Amino acid sequence: MDFGDILDAWEKQTAIPQGERKRRRLKAAHKEEMEKRGVGDSGKKKKPDALSDEKPQRQPSPSSLSHDVLAAWLDTHDIYDKDADAEVAYSAAESRARLLRKKPDAVIDLHNLTHDKAWQALENFFQECSAQKLEKALIIHGKGNHSKGEAVLKHLVQKFIEKSPLAGESGYNPAKTGGSGATWVILKK
Secondary structure, eight states: OOOOHHHHHHHHHOOOOOOOHHHHHHHHHHHHHHHHTTTTTTSSBBBOOOOOOOOOOOOOOOHHHHHHHHHHHHHHHTOOGGGGHHHHHHHHHHHHHHHHHHHSSEEEEOOTTOHHHHHHHHHHHHHHHHTTTSSSEEOOOOTTTEEESHHHHHHHHHHHHHHHHTTTEEOOOOGGGGGGGGEEEEEEO
């Protein structure tokens, strides 16, 4: 079965009949199908006869048939349906946006620490955050204005974030709340 056959089958199942004669045939076919399902004129299911061993059989609707045909074709040809995962992708994007707007759950200040002590403090801090299942952390490291040469702690924090398996996306706060003197980190789960 190729895609053209599937398309033809789908069009036959979902086609709207033209003219009075076709409408009558469709109405009669619908009525017949409803009787097979055990549904009366009022739209309610008829109770099966107590003496009858016959169980009412459920017939698939035209829309479910078209979905089944398409799903079968996709499965046969190993094609991934990315629209089926659209809700998951949307909720992941929504979750990311929420985390970006969120204030940090924990804060660490690395001012006046040496390179080695700052690294150890970051390791301990991230372990604690992970144990408490926190989502976002803030690392205050300063801008390095009083350092001789380059800003030592700022570069240390960036290296730590790159190497840490617990650290996810990171960035700087707006200028009014510290700017490049503090780095926020979204923690991985």
